[in-house]
């Protein structure tokens with residue numbers, strides 16, 4: 001089991017009620033957690049309650065499958081849903097937050113007292129949570145950490161053993177990775193931040209707390225970006241004076257990499273709000289970009305580019321380490337819907353590539369429909385494109401992430417001794433000259 005989140009003192013019932021709301025919205029639909037976190041009702045909470053509610057919701061979602069498996073082993077029949085929801089946050093506090101056991105149990109019982117439907121189960125809740133507190137975190141089979149339909153998909157796609165290895169990473173808290181504006185300064189910032197320099201030059205930081213107070217933040221020396229997310233832009237290997245287009249750019253982690261490498265970058269995103277974040281990030285880092293709010297499919301502009309990046313909208317199932325809600329909010333139908341969008345965006349991206357230019361397609365999804373299958377179908381539609389294979393270890397990707405076709409399939413189970421990395425698919429294509 002992972003270490004407790006530090007610094008989460010115990011603020012009481014309103015924060016726990018807010019956590020219950022966050023969790024139920026996260027489970028209801030894709031993107032629900034982000035919506036709930038930016039909802040005015042949540043923003044109105046006192047900062048301490050907000051912080052605790054968010055930490056409790058994240059801790060619960062990150063361990064949801066294991067919590068349910070443990071609860072089912074302790075009860076003779078499934079409890080009503082409202083009781084299960086209370087038990088889940090009780091167990092998450094016992095397993096993962098720095099809340100005294102008695103407080104985790106007594107506040108959950110108090111929450112049960114508030115409602116006629118849960119009041120009769122006070123005794124059960126008390127007994128189950130005391131049992132969990134006494135016994136600690138049991139060994140839980142790896143597959144329990146994933147919804148069963150996702151485990152079945154990943155076992156079919158990557159093999160049962162790999163699916164188990166991926167599943168075992170679900171309850172782990174990920175470290176924070178940073179990308180440097182100037183990769184030549186890796187050693188200097190690694191020392192200042194007590195960080196590890198990863199193969200592609202990203203820094204892996206173990207410290208917690210307010211990023212804005214970390215060395216280098218104010219100077220714009222780095223931005224937060226998972227080590228796997230930093231790989232696709234590096235595959236374009238842009239040089240100063242080359243032109244680059246990032247079609248789905250916001251909040252701009254990959255766009256910043258292209259600009260930092262010296263390219264003249266145009267960044268498109270159809271969400272003005274997200275584009276605002278991209279502009280703020282560029283302002284802090286001190287780099288230039290032409291940022292445009294536009295739909296990549298309908299963008300009317302005659303320019304073509306040396307390098308085009310399409311980091312397409314996707315189910316994001318590879319990012320469960322940072323966004324555990326993706327596992328539970330994503331529904332099977334979302335995959336087909338997003339695959340359709342990716343197909344259209346790939347066609348739009350192809351039109352923007354100069355003859356001889358490169359196109360990198362990537363998604364932070366572990367679903368083959370959004371990765372390999374997109375490229376197989378694209379290369380059939382567009383014989384004027386071909387794969388430029390990735391070399392093992394290129395761009396900082398784990399050595400064995402290269403597929404037979406020369407694409408990258410990065411799995412969260414890689415680098416287990418270093419703390420893993422997000423799941424990504426990336427393919428580098430060239431438009432024939």
Ligand SMILES: C[S@@+](CC[C@H](N)C(=O)[O-])C[C@H]1O[C@@H](n2cnc3c(N)ncnc32)[C@H](O)[C@@H]1O
Nearest residue numbers: 248249250251252253254269270271295296311
């Ligand atoms: C995976 S995120 C991009 C993350 C970004 N590349 C980064 O590294 O920070 C996908 C982005 O695509 C944008 N998007 C979705 N459909 C789009 C479209 N048709 N045209 C332009 N942007 C789109 C979304 O608003 C979202 O910001």
